Amino acid sequence: MLEFKEIEFSDKDRIEAALKASDFMGCEYSFANNMAWRRLADSKICFYKDFYIVCAFGGETPVFVFPSGSGNIAEIITEMKLFSDSFGCPLTICGVTENSLNMLSELFPDMFTAELDRDGCDYIYLQKDLAELPGKKFHGKRNHLAKFNKLDYVFSPITENDLDDCILFVTEKFNEESPEDHSSLAEQFAMNTYFSHFSRLGLSGGIIRIGGKIAALTVGERLNSNTFCVHIEKADRSFDGIYAAINNFFARSAMNGFTYVNREEDLGIEGLRKAKLSYHPAFLLKKYVVTFN
Numbered sequence: 001m002l003e004f005k006e007i008e009f010s011d012k013d014r015i016e017a018a019l020k021a022s023d024f025m026g027c028e029y030s031f032a033n034n035m036a037w038r039r040l041a042d043s044k045i046c047f048y049k050d051f052y053i054v055c056a057f058g059g060e061t062p063v064f065v066f067p068s069g070s071g072n073i074a075e076i077i078t079e080m081k082l083f084s085d086s087f088g089c090p091l092t093i094c095g096v097t098e099n100s101l102n103m104l105s106e107l108f109p110d111m112f113t114a115e116l117d118r119d120g121c122d123y124i125y126l127q128k129d130l131a132e133l134p135g136k137k138f139h140g141k142r143n144h145l146a147k148f149n150k151l152d153y154v155f156s157p158i159t160e161n162d163l164d165d166c167i168l169f170v171t172e173k174f175n176e177e178s179p180e181d182h183s184s185l186a187e188q189f190a191m192n193t194y195f196s197h198f199s200r201l202g203l204s205g206g207i208i209r210i211g212g213k214i215a216a217l218t219v220g221e222r223l224n225s226n227t228f229c230v231h232i233e234k235a236d237r238s239f240d241g242i243y244a245a246i247n248n249f250f251a252r253s254a255m256n257g258f259t260y261v262n263r264e265e266d267l268g269i270e271g272l273r274k275a276k277l278s279y280h281p282a283f284l285l286k287k288y289v290v291t292f293n
Contacts, residue, residue: 002083004044004055007035009200011045018052018069023224025285027122027264028054028065028095030229032201032221036190040183051076061089066096074107081292091292094120101288114288119268122285123276125261127228130251130279137280141244148241151210155249158198158205158217166195166207169214173234191232194219206250208235208242215239216246220254228258247279 007015015031027033034043034054041056041063051069053076055062062084067076077091084091094117096104101114128134133141158166170191174184194203198219205219216235223229230250235242255261260282266273 001086002046002048002053002079004046004057007038007043007045009035009197014047015045015052018047018050019224021050021070022068024068024097025122025124025224025227025260025262026095026097026287027223027229027231027262029068030221030223030231032194032203033229033231035197035201036193036231037186039189040186048076048079053080055083061092062087064091064093066093066100073103077104077108084292093290094287096288096290098286098288101290104290108292112290112292114290117287117289120265120287122265122287123263123279123281124227124283124285125263125279126282127251127255127258127261129282130247130261131255133248141248141279144241144244145248146241148239148245151239153215153245154209155245155253156207156209157253158207158219160199162207162214163195163198165214166205166217167192169217170195170232170234194232203231204254205232206246206253208246208249210239216242218246218250220250222258223262226258227260227262228255229262230264243275 012031015034019029019031022029034045037043041058043054043056046053046055050071051067053067054065064080067080080093081091096114104112129138133145170188174188194201198205201221203219203221205217207214208216217232218230218234219232220228220230233243233246235246251261262285263276263279266276
């Protein structure tokens with residue numbers, strides 16, 4: 001039977017070996033992401049042979065993330081099914097991309113249903129589009145950027161000397177904007193985790209300072225062999241064009257050598273969906289929720 005536990009830094013090497021073997025593009029396939037967001041859905045982790053598994057226990061029934069690693073997929077799915085059976089519920093797997101869905105269909109024909117999770121689909125962009133903002137479709141973004149460039153600002157990579165200021169900035173933004181519900185508190189925990197263990201998590205970031213104070217920040221990391229993932233983007237909206245600026249500056253400074261940028265999902269939030277679509281993704285990484293019969 002699978003045995004789940006809290007994720008720890010001592011697990012990092014083993015987790016990253018499994019993630020590298022799969023080379024998945026989904027934003028959930030990141031040690032830093034798993035460590036930072038573990039409180040959102042009471043996520044625990046498990047290893048089975050050369051597989052790495054994350055399971056959320058915050059709902060009525062456990063929900064697995066499609067496993068990463070190498071080995072016999074049919075065997076690990078069967079183990080996951082036995083674990084769910086012990087809870088008296090069907091096996092449910094989220095984050096299932098089309099490639100993984102096809103694999104499951106071959107291994108377990110007519111044994112499950114699959115539903116597209118539109119709110120959980122990741123927005124995938126071409127790095128060169130975010131860095132260069134080319135053509136008519138990015139005309140509006142270039143205008144926002146031109147307005148911002150008239151301000152007296154400084155953009156720089158995040159260093160250890162900036163981390164306390166980053167924590168203060170996101171805390172102030174949380175106090176200004178966020179209700180104290182579970183998801184907002186989990187987000188604040190995630191951001192504090194990112195900044196408290198920045199180097200240890202292998203993160204990179206960028207900040208914009210205006211008048212010596214942080215006005216915007218962003219954090220991300222290499223996700224797989226060709227994709228960079230942006231985990232955080234926060235800014236003071238009182239500065240016109242600042243979101244266009246932090247996005248563009250970070251794409252140009254930190255993402256060279258990557259083909260794609262994953263800017264994660266929109267969670268079904270209308271304003272967030274509109275903002276992510278406005279950057280013209282190359283494609284949506286479709287994800288399905290699979291429920292076994």
